[in-house]
Amino acid sequence: METKAAKTPRVALDREAWIKGAIAILAEHGAERLRVEVLAKRLGVTKGSFYWHFKDRRDLQNAVLQFWRDGRIHDIRKQTQAEPGGEAAALLHTIEVYSSARNRKGIAIEAAVRDWARRDPQAVAVVEEVDAERLACACRLFRACKLDEHEAQARSLLLYAYVFGVSLMRPGSFAGDLASLRTWIAGHIAR
Amino acid sequence: METKAAKTPRVALDREAWIKGAIAILAEHGAERLRVEVLAKRLGVTKGSFYWHFKDRRDLQNAVLQFWRDGRIHDIRKQTQAEPGGEAAALLHTIEVYSSARNRKGIAIEAAVRDWARRDPQAVAVVEEVDAERLACACRLFRACKLDEHEAQARSLLLYAYVFGVSLMRPGSFAGDLASLRTWIAGHIAR
DNA sequence: CATAATCCATACTGTAGCGTATGGAAAGAG
DNA sequence: CTCTTTCCATACGCTACAGTATGGATTATG
Structure with a gap:
């Protein structure tokens, strides 16, 4: 009749496997279309399994947000630790x-x-935490470059607003050499 | 026969009324949750009306995108027409x-x-049109400020990436005076 | 081996939403 | 007035999905 899952007998998904699958859907289709039955099918099981690992859909969503937050904070701390003199390069x-x-x-x-954070308070809280950490880290780097607190804050905000914003845009055939524009901009922000 | 909705008898919604209602939902809940039955309820009618004005949901979505595109392009042309010498202020x-x-x-x-444009090709096309027009208009202003083509393009891209990006961020309690940070940034972008 | 714990499938209920079919009321045309 | 067009309501079938109930199968444990 059908497959016996011959490939992997009795794998036993854990919470993290569900979370990672959920994040893949998040990336591909957005938070709104993160559905438990779709996710279950993606993982090759049914939702009977899901409701053993999670209380409900909300439980998964919160787990995804925590996972993402922890990863981002870990990453930004790693990326912004620079030896003295390398702060500009780190930026x-x-x-x-x-x-x-x-x-x-x-x-x-x-x-x-x-x-997601435009409609979900939990997501708002997580994004705020991540933004605060990133801004603080960038701010430290700018201050190490001998900028005063105000300018360091302003440049940090500009930096992240730019990188997030540019990912939303479709410059299309705007410029002949988009890469050189970005290089100019990076220099203008980090200077 | 224009806007003859006086009392209440027989109001007769037109296509534009549906589109404007749709945009309100778009702003509040996002494209994914733009549903015809929900929109109909918002307008005080049933979907029987909707399917008289629109072929299907996709037809509405396309109409919304066109409407938004036309409005944005009209706006940006209006905002960026500056008398000689006022280009920096316009920026x-x-x-x-x-x-x-x-x-x-x-x-x-x-x-x-x-x-929306992250998953919908039609939305991608519209966003590209709007971005192209905005970048071109900003570029003209920068060039009027005696910048060379490359820098004008770079600053234009930075300008829009920043304004879109900052709307996604939650600076929270990052800085004491967020407004002054934004003023600094605006000056740094516009030069 | 026997029993319990773990992990998942199946079946069910209930809701939301898309699209269609059809009828009905209001307004204009004759 | 009658007839037609316009605009909307109602009813229907269908799919997707959330959550629950329950049983079955595998694995661990005494």
Whole structure:
């Protein structure tokens, strides 16, 4: 009749497997279309399994938000630890990471979570935490570059607003060399 | 025979009324939750009416996108027409418009359409048209400020990426005076 | 081996929403 | 007035999905 799941006998999904699958859907289709039956099918099981691991859909959503928050905070701390003298390079690196095509999925998740935060208070709280940490880290780097507190804050805000904003835009055939524009911009922000 | 809805008898919704209602839902709940039955209820009718004015849901979505595109292109041309010497002020004004709290709904629509464009090809096309027009208009202003083509393009891209990006962020209690940060940033972008 | 705990499938109820079919009321045309 | 067009209501079938109930199968444990 049908498959016996010959590939992997008795895998036993755990919570994290569900969360990672959920994040994949989040990146591809957004928070609104994160549905338990769809996710279950993606993982090759039925929702009978889901409701053993999670109380309900909300439970999964919160778990996804926590997971994302922890990952982002861990990442930003790693990316912004620079040896003395390398702070400017670390700033440019941060900009590059968010503009990079090789980080497509990460950017998609970022956008999905931020859109999610437009309607969900839990998502708002998580995004605020992540933003606060990122702004604080960037601010430290700018201050290490001898900028005063106000300018460091302003440049930090500009930095993240730019990287998030540019991922929403479709410059299309705007410029001949988009890459050189981005390089100019990165320099103008990090200077 | 224009806007003859005096008392209440036989109001007769037209296509534009549906589109405007749809945009309100778009701003409040996003494209994914733009549903015809919900919209009908909002307008005080049933979907029997909807399917007289529109072929299907997709027909409404396309109409919404066209309407939004036409409005944005009209707006940006209006905002960026400056008398000689007023180009820098026009640029600052553009930044201010998108950052302003009194434009909350416009910003919400903007964000919704851009998120929409992450999955819908029609929305992608419209966003590309609008972005192209905006970038071109901003570019003209920067060039009028005696900047070379490359820098004008770079600053234009930075300008719009920033204004869209900042609307996605939750600076929370990041800075003591967020307004002064924005003023600094606006100056740094517009030069 | 026997029993319990773990993990998942199946079946069911209930709601939301899309699209269609059809009838009915209001307004204009003759 | 009658007839037609316009605009909307009602009723229907269908799909997607949330959550619950229950049983079955696998694995761990005494």
